[in-house]
Amino acid sequence: MPFPATHPALDRALADRGYAEPTPVQEAVLEGDHSGADLLVSAQTGSGKTVAFGLAAAPTLLGEAERFGKADKPLALVIAPTRELALQVATELTWLYAGTDAKLGTCVGGMDARKEARALGWGTHIVIGTPGRLKDHIDRGNLDLSQLKLVVLDEADEMLDMGFREDLEFILDQSPAERRTLLFSATIARDIALMAKRYQRDAVRIDTTNKSQPHGDIEYRAMRIAPNQIEHAVVNVLRFFEAPGALVFCSTRESVKHLQAALRERGFQSVGLSGELSQRERTDALQALRDGQARVCVATDVAARGLDLPDLGLVIHAELPVNRATLLHRSGRTGRAGKKGVSVLLVPNPKRRRAEMLLSSAGVEASWDAAPGADAIRAQDEARLIAGSIFDESVTDEDFALAKRLMAERTPEEIACAFIRLQRAKMPAPEELTDPGERPARRERGDADTAWPTERLQPHEVVWFRADVGRNSAPRPADPKWLIPVICRLGGVTKRQIGSIRTFAHETRFEIARDAVDAFQSTLAAARKPEITVSPSEAPDGAYEARPKRPFVKKPYAPRAESEAVGGEDARPAWKAKKPAFRPDTGAAPAEDRKPWKAKGSPKTNGKLRGNAPFKGGAPKPRAEGAPAPARSKPPFRKGPKPQKRAG
Template sequence: MTTNPALARALADRDYNDPTPVQGAVLAPEASGRDLLVSAQTGSGKTVAYGLAMAETLLGAEESFGPAAAPQALVVAPTRELALQVQREFAWLYAATGARIVSCVGGMDPRQEQRALTRGAHIVVGTPGRLRDHLERGRLDISAVRVVVLDEADEMLDLGFREDLQFILDATPPERRSLLFSATLPRGITALAKRYQRDALRIEVASAEGGHADIEYRAIRVVPKEIEHAVVNLLRYYDAPGAIVFCNTRETVRHLHATLQERQFSAVALSGELGQNERNAALQSLRDGRARVCVATDVAARGIDLPSLSLVIHADLPNDAESLQHRSGRTGRAGRKGVSVLLVPPFRRRRTEDMLRALGLTPAWSGPPTADEIRKLDHERMLRDPLLTEEPSDDDAAVARTLLAEHPAEHLVAALVRLYRAGLPAPEEVADPGEPRGARDRAAGRSTGGAIGGAWFRLNIGRRHKADPRWLLPLICRRGNVTRDDIGAIRIFDEETAFEVSAAALEGFSAALRKPDGSNEVIEPLPGGPPGSRPEHPGRAKAPRWKQGQDKPARSKSFRDKPAYGGSGQEPPRDPKPPGRGAPKGAPGRSRPNKPEGKPTGKRQQRP
């Protein structure tokens, strides 16, 4: 691999000793001087790769640029964050060459960008809309451009920048070199390459394994109403120096950001409703360590490279596999390890599994970290804290002796523990919705068919009462004075729930039910053994349908029916008023009275 000496020194200063696969591919002899169509996953070192490839054309054997005039290179990126990230990467990569790098992005002052372009530039980095605006206004001269780079080209097409890209590329010199980088190569990208590239070398280093090799994926089962609590516990559990929590809407970002700040997290927000200066300030606070958590929409899914970022949490599930890939790609970059955690409500599990399967991923499923697990980790971290492991200074030792003279050692240690915990956000109590019923039954050695040699009971709570096994099972165990292992299959119907009790616990369960406890929940034996099919209510025969023209049989009273006329066997009083329209002919008690003679049919009869 041949690298310009000035750039080689910059790489050495940053400890770039081994090139990534994409960097080695663009500097291979067969790629020298050619147009390139590169497919590489996010986080694979693409920015440095095309920065090195550009240097071959811009500098050759020279180690520095001449005076800045019309730009010689143009880099187009889909988002402001990515464009500014490229500018920062080029700043250190080309530092020794004297390169003048100017950014042109939406949200920044265009007049300030115009003044920078007037002073001259070697490399211009920008977003499609702002670059086209400068071109149309005559502020940007790209007649001397020798290299054009399209970064994240697939994203630019998805965002609707096709016309802007074509306008920019049509304005560049035809002999310029084109480097097109994309995570995927859909039909639109290949059509763009065919039109604007000449004999392009196709380099494909993207693979499912390569794109995720340094990222550990976890899927966390959560109750929908406890997603915020799960985020709090995950941040406390991993205690990452940098983390991003992704949400799907700006409103969710605002709410979750406020929630984390209330719980003592140093958090910033990042969404499209913020101005560019606010977004830059948020990212800078993450880079310098003043903030450790960023709550963001997908605007942060591309172009953000934070060395300390080791945790990505998907508070809202991404819309598709590609979004998941780009979100997760904010961590595990350039050989660094990272964790990507998806919070999955029960009704989204199948969709999540399909999305992960499309990426060739098999995550570890579990419930959210519990408060007890976090407190245990806090204890271990406290023992490793430098405040305890480092040798105290003479001043600290003198203060310690004074305190020991005034207070018992145990009292002082307890105060130290309180101070340590006071600086930590409190963990939340969260529930695990659990795995599917069949998996739990097999894990407990139960028969998924519903027979464990016991008896069936019914509980007067069903789907219409929002029955949920998470709280039904503890209720049954508490009422029957049994454990979870004594309960077999649970079947929830509209009006009631049927469940099975093992033969070993049956006697004690029945005895506990005979003791009144004053609750409204009624548990009683279910006659006839286990219920039949799930849609049909257990123990209830289907009533025959009443056909038109037949008398409808009287409905038997149940506990829901109220006595209408003071008890059974009483004759209901006759209604002196004629019934309304729609009564079937011949129905009892609904015959129409004869019209009085001599009275107009359209007028009411006066009461005597």
């Protein structure tokens, strides 16, 4: 359906931009009589929310007028969580309101605050900013919200997650109570609902999300990789898909710097984006990606929300996201405005279960496969070369004349080989990867068929290797607690593929499953700065003496034989029988075998032994005449240093 008429100037702007029909969220906002009502809208990322609230704001800001009047105090305020999203919203509203003489201003962190203050002093119609900078301008008296007619909260759930609740409440409390409030969020959580109830009046609830499918235009693919081959896997995925624009997500700033430098070294036109960069550096990076000067952007989750990058056909999760919301928002950077996109999760084998739980909680169906190897990439390159669009371009007379000259001087085979070499020189070389293989089926309680195998690897199923660390090695002796993870990381194997480990004084020998030896050795050869040195070895002496090892079986309790019991069949066993007491003719145990406090002649005094009887107070008893004084066992305690003898 075509766009419904909203405002003549906005209709012309949409037609100039090539907007033929509205997206579901735009259609839901424009249909019905919502021109003066508050809106609480939840929509999928990349669904055109910016244009939606720009169109919804026109009746409130312009009414029947064709253009805005003289700019003074702002009439509309748009609040976004990040600088990039705020600047992107400002760009979208600039072309949408270009025919209305609207004057827009931005207030975002990282920009010149004095320049923003001067622009606010000259007058604006619409202000777009981030919560922290907007609050700062209000505190300084640069931003007056007394004439505000409309407030838009874009990505409200993200602003609450980032800790902007107090700033948002301060800004909303400063605005007029009769304003119109539009709240847009990917999800309507409890905090969002409470904020809407407090700051909106009879809001119209609009939900355009599809609960059964998070995003129909995004294809999710999970790829198995070895733990130490993440960097090589990113290179191969970029080469396999050859998307015009790609976004690679990492968890930390250090990972972004390392991966971006590695991709640039391999020949990719890449930029980095993280929170430690200045605003100018972040803007330049995004502009390079939009202009086509860079093909890959390596970023932290600062780029996971709100960014609209054209021709972004691929998102790579080099490190798994922390939760389902981050997964969906990262992936939502592609597949926007009806375009198709691919979201690839690189999953090391030890994190397979976590990735499965993450996809399940997000309601996403992903196809599992190994990361593309060098052979698959070469086959893909050949298919692209044969069906390339370069053969469909028009040929000029000058090109045709040069082609005839080449055909006269060179054979067709020579010309074709030279063309192939030129095409391959433009593309980075693929990396060799090892497939860690599928993990065994998950164990279910009581299901013996799907349980983990309890038998150890047999001698014909393993190959021995040697590590140059032992129990006497310095500075760190060999310990299976850290040695097994190191072997798994360096060799790309799992704990199930490691057999026996024998630790000696200066070396350690261990077994690797025979079917994983080739991949283990190739992964070891590609490892950079390994913690240990591993080489093939022979089995140590006596390695197979104790085999086969029986699995542990808990035996039921069996009572001891009658011959081992004391006092008959029903009596307790001999090892639990009481020790018989020694009783002489008197029938009592000797005094020396009794406890001292139970011996005869040692009665208790006030609950304690006689020697520890409490002091009852009173004057000391008088000593009989002529009786000697009691001898002291040791001199009385003196505080301080020992007195010195006086000389002379």
